[in-house]
């Protein structure tokens with residue numbers, strides 16, 4: 001907090017701040033600490049007074065700002081997110097409340113009404129807002145709200161990548177790669193084993209996939225860095241040595257440096273007229289106004305995609321495998337669904353998109369997994385103007401935390417919410433806007449089809465080669481905002 005405060009004094013250039021700066025620099029270290037404590041106290045009092053004024057003048061939803069400066073950031077980041085929401089829903093008997101997260105006055109919205117409201121008012125009443133962690137890791141300038149590239153038409157690089165994520169691109173481009181990656185993965189990690197730990201294995205698989213797919217690397221890299229960065233997004237952005245945030249910052253810098261180096265290699269090869277293969281070469285080679293797309297831009301897009309793909313796919317696969325292993329009824333239903341496809345295709349090649357679409361029950365199992373073990377708990381927006389929502393005001397400039405999972409375990413929307421029941425997603429659809437793991441509206445996830453493609457392909461190979469059961473069905477789940485299998489999910493394997 002002190003370092004942030006000092007950083008903001010350093011970066012502002014009013015006469016008062018220059019005076020404070022001069023004063024600070026002339027003090028000895030003990031006086032400097034006292035000085036910062038005093039400033040913090042004064043700032044807290046100021047924030048308290050300002051809050052009183054804000055709360056007094058607007059018809060805000062119920063809620064509290066929590067502690068001065070830190071607000072309810074710690075409860076949000078470190079309590080289980082379901083608990084954070086449930087406590088406040090009970091207290092305020094509403095799916096809308098205000099709080100302070102990451103030093104920002106924030107209204108938390110959840111429920112079908114909120115899902116429809118936020119997703120249909122993108123760029124009209126709300127715009128995307130990134131936490132400091134995201135801005136620092138992905139090099140997003142403070143006031144950039146990263147409108148979708150295809151809407152702005154600025155850069156062809158991200159558009160080219162996102163095009164490949166569409167179903168037709170997935171089958172033709174990713175299909176050939178994923179087939180051989182899965183074959184090698186199962187040969188080296190599963191074949192011949194009688195017991196395995198699933199989470200480390202599926203992480204290794206998805207790491208290999210992202211390295212091969214996005215960077216054209218045969219040898220996977222960045223295992224620790226990508227994980228640090230992913231979980232560092234939900235950390236307190238104070239950069240002291242050893243903190244989650246500091247580790248994640250270092251990890252992001254290391255990944256960016258390495259990716260830029262790989263991009264440079266591709267550019268050099270292209271300049272020499274060599275034939276360069278792979279998605280990255282395809283993007284790097286795309287010229288904009290006679291120039292190659294800036295390296296920084298490409299590396300940020302690639303980092304974002306690696307981050308969105310690696311851990312979410314691994315966590316979803318791990319919990320899906322665990323639940324299938326605990327439920328013979330689900331296992332048998334999946335096996336019979338895959339039998340026809342296996343007969344016509346064989347089990348060692350990747351399934352094409354048409355086959356993926358036929359495997360509806362397997363997707364229902366994945367959907368139920370994402371309901372109970374969601375990897376994208378929510379997203380931030382900023383109010384572009386004073387917004388009236390359900391009779392309350394969300395003042396202009398306030399942040400909105402759009403909880404995508406707030407009703408995932410609400411019995412009004414999902415009866416017997418704790419039971420793993422894929423049939424909820426079969427045939428009859430749940431009510432609109434009740435289940436949106438990939439978001440909704442113009443900023444919804446462009447990786448939804450890719451997720452479905454990878455997960456179903458993986459389960460297809462697994463189910464046609466093995467039968468399994470979970471060794472510790474009651475294994476604990478760690479993680480507060482994103483669920484992580486605490487012990488890695490051990491299963492007993494039987495080769496078919």
Ligand code: HEM
Pocket residue numbers: 128148165304305308309312313316370375376378379380404436437438439440442443444445446447448450451
């Ligand atoms: C379990 C898997 C996944 C889940 C649950 C998920 C969820 C989400 C959600 C909820 C958003 C919207 C955030 C918002 O509204 O601000 C999002 C955005 C995004 N996702 Fe995914 N995602 C998954 C996998 C993927 C994959 C595999 C990719 C890449 C291939 C991907 C790429 C992206 C990108 C680039 C965005 C930003 C879109 C934008 O800002 O317009 N995601 N994801």
